Amino acid sequence: MIAVVGLILAFVLVAIFSNRKTRLCRWRENRSDGQASYTCVYCGAVTSGPVGQPPKVCLRDVPLSGS
Template sequence: MHIVIGLIIAFVIVAIFARRKRGMRLCRWRADRTGDRGALRKYRCAACGAEAFTASDGPPQGCKSHLPKV
């Protein structure tokens, strides 16, 4: 009986954390070095097609698909 209760609690905890980061896991950023502009690095999302520039190391944080296209 204790095992069943433990599994239910573990499932609920995993579901809460998975739902919390849901918006971020949809985007898969890929570097597009041909579009770099000086210190800005261009990234394109393989999932939604959004494009973003960042000056920091690594890809952008979060989905940018809701932003207007330029």
């Protein structure tokens, strides 16, 4: 009984503290020369940044430059 209550509590805490801005994002890192390009396999967004630090927000709604 205690295990069931603990499991339910764990799911509630994960739901409360999860980052909703990147819930669906799955970033893949491509490294080259100290920089990394990140591609989201969910929405296809592409960005660059430091190695080992994927974006913290979803970029799917960011308009493309030059459009």
